[in-house]
Amino acid sequence: MAEQLLKIRNLKIEGRSDEVWNPIINGIDLDLKKGEVLGLIGESGAGKSSVGLAAMGFTRDGCRISGGSVEFDGVDLVTASAAVKRGMLGKRIAYVAQSAAASFNPAHRLLDQHTEAPVQHRVQSRSESELDGIELYQRLRLPDPDNIGFRYPHQVSGGQLQRAMTAMAMSCRPDLIIFDEPTTALDVTTQIEVLAAIRDIVEQFDTAAIYITHDLAVVAQMADRIKVLLRGDEVEEADTRSMLSDPKEDYTKSLWAVRSFKRPSKPAVLKGATPIVSLKNVSAAYGKSPVLFDVDFDIHAGRTVAVVGESGSGKSTAARCITGLLPPSQGHIEFNGEALPLDYRKRSKDQLRQAQMIYQMADTALNPRSRIGDIIGRPVQFYSGLTGTAKRKRVEELLVQIEMEPSLYIDRLPGELSGGQKQRIGIARALAAEPQFIICDEVTSALDQLVAEGILRLLAQLQDDLGLSYMFITHDLATVSAISDEVVVMKDGVLSSRVQKQKCSSHRTILIRIFCCHQCLK
Amino acid sequence: MGSIFQIILQRLALGLVTLLVVSMVIFVAVNALPGDFAQAILGQGATEEAVTQIRADLGLDQNYFLRYFGWLGNVLTGNLGISFAQMNFASNMGGDQLVGVAEQIMPRFRATMFLAGVTAMIAVPISITLGILAALYRNSLFDRAVNIATLSSISSPEFFLAYILILVLAVLNPVFPSLSNVYDGMPLGEKLNRTMLPALTLTLVVTAHMMRMTRAAIINLLASPYIEMARLKGISPMRVIVRHALPNALAPIINVIALNLAYLITGVVVVEVVFVYPGIGQLFVDSVKIRDIPVVQACCLIFAAAYILLNLMADILSILSNPRLRHPK
Numbered sequence: 001m002a003e004q005l006l007k008i009r010n011l012k013i014e015g016r017s018d019e020v021w022n023p024i025i026n027g028i029d030l031d032l033k034k035g036e037v038l039g040l041i042g043e044s045g046a047g048k049s050s051v052g053l054a055a056m057g058f059t060r061d062g063c064r065i066s067g068g069s070v071e072f073d074g075v076d077l078v079t080a081s082a083a084v085k086r087g088m089l090g091k092r093i094a095y096v097a098q099s100a101a102a103s104f105n106p107a108h109r110l111l112d113q114h115t116e117a118p119v120q121h122r123v124q125s126r127s128e129s130e131l132d133g134i135e136l137y138q139r140l141r142l143p144d145p146d147n148i149g150f151r152y153p154h155q156v157s158g159g160q161l162q163r164a165m166t167a168m169a170m171s172c173r174p175d176l177i178i179f180d181e182p183t184t185a186l187d188v189t190t191q192i193e194v195l196a197a198i199r200d201i202v203e204q205f206d207t208a209a210i211y212i213t214h215d216l217a218v219v220a221q222m223a224d225r226i227k228v229l230l231r232g233d234e235v236e237e238a239d240t241r242s243m244l245s246d247p248k249e250d251y252t253k254s255l256w257a258v259r260s261f262k263r264p265s266k267p268a269v270l271k272g273a274t275p276i277v278s279l280k281n282v283s284a285a286y287g288k289s290p291v292l293f294d295v296d297f298d299i300h301a302g303r304t305v306a307v308v309g310e311s312g313s314g315k316s317t318a319a320r321c322i323t324g325l326l327p328p329s330q331g332h333i334e335f336n337g338e339a340l341p342l343d344y345r346k347r348s349k350d351q352l353r354q355a356q357m358i359y360q361m362a363d364t365a366l367n368p369r370s371r372i373g374d375i376i377g378r379p380v381q382f383y384s385g386l387t388g389t390a391k392r393k394r395v396e397e398l399l400v401q402i403e404m405e406p407s408l409y410i411d412r413l414p415g416e417l418s419g420g421q422k423q424r425i426g427i428a429r430a431l432a433a434e435p436q437f438i439i440c441d442e443v444t445s446a447l448d449q450l451v452a453e454g455i456l457r458l459l460a461q462l463q464d465d466l467g468l469s470y471m472f473i474t475h476d477l478a479t480v481s482a483i484s485d486e487v488v489v490m491k492d493g494v495l496s497s498r499v500q501k502q503k504c505s506s507h508r509t510i511l512i513r514i515f516c517c518h519q520c521l522k
Numbered sequence: 523m524g525s526i527f528q529i530i531l532q533r534l535a536l537g538l539v540t541l542l543v544v545s546m547v548i549f550v551a552v553n554a555l556p557g558d559f560a561q562a563i564l565g566q567g568a569t570e571e572a573v574t575q576i577r578a579d580l581g582l583d584q585n586y587f588l589r590y591f592g593w594l595g596n597v598l599t600g601n602l603g604i605s606f607a608q609m610n611f612a613s614n615m616g617g618d619q620l621v622g623v624a625e626q627i628m629p630r631f632r633a634t635m636f637l638a639g640v641t642a643m644i645a646v647p648i649s650i651t652l653g654i655l656a657a658l659y660r661n662s663l664f665d666r667a668v669n670i671a672t673l674s675s676i677s678s679p680e681f682f683l684a685y686i687l688i689l690v691l692a693v694l695n696p697v698f699p700s701l702s703n704v705y706d707g708m709p710l711g712e713k714l715n716r717t718m719l720p721a722l723t724l725t726l727v728v729t730a731h732m733m734r735m736t737r738a739a740i741i742n743l744l745a746s747p748y749i750e751m752a753r754l755k756g757i758s759p760m761r762v763i764v765r766h767a768l769p770n771a772l773a774p775i776i777n778v779i780a781l782n783l784a785y786l787i788t789g790v791v792v793v794e795v796v797f798v799y800p801g802i803g804q805l806f807v808d809s810v811k812i813r814d815i816p817v818v819q820a821c822c823l824i825f826a827a828a829y830i831l832l833n834l835m836a837d838i839l840s841i842l843s844n845p846r847l848r849h850p851k
Contacts, residue, residue, distance in 0.1 A: 055756075061745065094754075095751065095754040103748050103750070105769075107750070108769070
């Protein structure tokens with residue numbers, strides 16, 4: 001029986017908003033033994049990160065621990081003085097944050113940040129710690145481990161930064177590391193590499209860890225035990241195998257079921273049919289740096305074409321070319337067989353109407369000062385010329401279409417909606433133009449699985465009702481298999497393959513094919 | 523590093539263009555002043571002939587374009603001209619020892635730079651230290667006290683602060699002299715001693731801006747993930763602010779410091795008058811009074827150049843404080 005390391009009892013956390021303290025965590029117990037990995041899973045807003053930080057005796061600004069105890073190796077971090085906590089943090093408990101790019105200080109070199117904790121805690125001298133850092137970089141399979149530490153954070157890629165941050169957390173050989181969604185912000189392929197590196201090093205040093213994520217596939221890889229949270233309450237906890245094979249609670253089952261959503265295959269496109277949108281040998285550049293080379297694909301009526309690839313592969317640039325925001329340097333774009341003017345300023349209102357866009361960050365894509373009715377009403381008025389009650393009626397119809405009650409939401413501000421609801425408003429705004437074709441740019445990647453699934457189902461429903469065509473930009477393969485009829489893979493600005501979905505027996509085949517393509521191109 | 527030199531060269535060229543435009547504005551503005559040197563010097567009882575005579579002597583009867591380009595050409599060759607007052611004196615009273623505007627301004631300018639330098643030496647470290655401490659103990663009693671003190675000192679008129687300092691440090695406790703008539707060739711210690719009261723007055727005036735910007739720029743960053751990360755590494759609060767927040771907050775702080783230094787060079791007439799300090803500000807005001815155009819124009823040009831140069835330096839330093847620009851990918 002291994003030694004008990006962390007004992008959280010009846011932990012309560014409150015957050016302050018509008019001068020009132022609202023509960024975030026309503027009494028959670030958590031136990032962790034030495035060398036054990038606990039997966040903490042739940043949607044955003046479930047309080048996972050708050051629990052993770054509380055395990056370090058820390059709360060974000062505007063939050064407070066209002067009750068319970070966090071006992072780490074016999075010391076209660078809730079009541080301990082700031083100096084005692086500082087002695088523990090970094091040295092015995094370390095933290096790996098979600099976005100390594102934001103969590104490394106842009107003003108200092110990686111190795112300088114790496115050695116800070118060991119030197120400040122007097123664990124190692126500066127030179128010992130540097131050598132140790134280089135060894136850790138090696139173990140985490142970072143390229144050029146001898147020199148990468150002398151770079152600044154902006155000179156290193158996201159996946160490498162995340163591994164460097166894991167190395168930094170390891171610098172004092174802590175007993176416990178809190179991993180707060182360390183792979184969420186990464187591409188699929190990088191995700192796998194980082195995950196493997198983290199798992200190996202945690203095993204090598206026998207470090208206990210709390211692994212926070214909303215991704216089941218990840219947690220199944222990492223954790224010995226899994227705890228599921230929902231809105232500040234524990235749903236259930238069990239060891240990983242029994243949790244995966246036999247979840248007890250309905251909520252857990254629903255989490256597991258998300259990945260089962262799948263569209264039935266559609267019949268093949270008729271030969272000779274004119275595609276809705278067709279890219280003909282399109283190349284594009286930002287300023288002088290070319291990003292897109294000779295890309296060529298079609299999107300047919302009523303179909304969904306998923307465009308996948310790592311970030312920087314030119315997916316969003318292709319979308320910007322279609323909408324005319326970035327006129328291509330070569331090639332042209334056809335809509336229903338007719339060539340479109342390359343620059344959106346030269347397109348007619350009707351041409352503009354046909355292609356609409358839904359954005360990744362619904363937060364930033366909606367004007368925070370406009371009410372929902374105005375956000376959707378503006379394109380209604382602009383494209384169809386409706387005003388007054390006719391306009392309001394049309395907005396209400398659109399809200400019904402996206403399954404939101406008009407009377408409840410029409411006068412709200414975006415800030416008063418949840419992430420999924422904001423994304424629905426984004427969809428309604430695109431629908432307001434009555435387009436034939438919608439570009440969905442990573443529309444679900446900022447959302448939780450359950451919410452994302454709801455959005456995917458809604459998009460599928462709208463496609464069936466209105467005969468829409470989608471260009472679906474994503475890097476999430478589960479989304480691809482759920483919604484797409486056809487997959488276009490991009491890498492480094494080149495179209496590397498196209499796959500008709502009905503030709504593949506299951507989505508596994510697509511995955512394998514995509515990874516094969518990546519391998520071939522490397 | 524190549525790109526940085528390119529940026530610096532670009533800014534430098536832009537600064538020169540700005541200076542050219544400013545020279546036009548100066549010329550137009552100075553000539554738009556009501557009355558001219560001849561009227562100012564001869565007073566109310568001037569006869570028409572005398573006024574015309576002086577105008578002709580000084581070349582004031584020529585057309586604007588000729589005068590502007592004549593002046594510009596002279597400035598570009600380093601000749602700032604000769605003060606009207608001197609020319610007039612020479613032509614009426616004889617004597618041919620004419621001192622050019624440049625020689626006239628130089629000692630004044632050196633004195634102004636000395637005062638500005640001493641003030642900056644006192645004010646900048648104090649403001650930044652106070653700003654850091656205020657950010658560290660934000661919303662505490664200390665923070666509020668510092669804010670109230672600096673804000674009250676910036677809100678009070680300069681002459682009022684000057685007289686209070688004279689009262690406290692020269693009359694009640696004779697530490698520093700209340701007259702600051704420094705001159706070239708004075709020993710440095712004596713010069714510093716005499717400059718101290720005006721420098722302290724100006725310190726009270728400029729500290730608030732710099733201190734509050736330091737505080738705000740640091741506090742602005744305290745919510746960023748890398749500050750949270752530093753805290754979670756168990757780093758002490760002081761080190762978090764000095765090592766993790768301050769290097770990223772430098773750009774706005776540098777800009778405010780530059781603005782205040784420019785103010786110290788160009789805007790200290792009142793303090794000069796109170797302490798009888800022989801700076802450029804007094805000369806400037808006197809010259810405007812008698813419409814001594816060559817001196818006024820030269821002073822304006824120096825002020826403009828100081829502003830442009832300081833802002834340019836602030837720009838360059840801000841660029842250098844950003845590792846993304848210092849170490850491109």
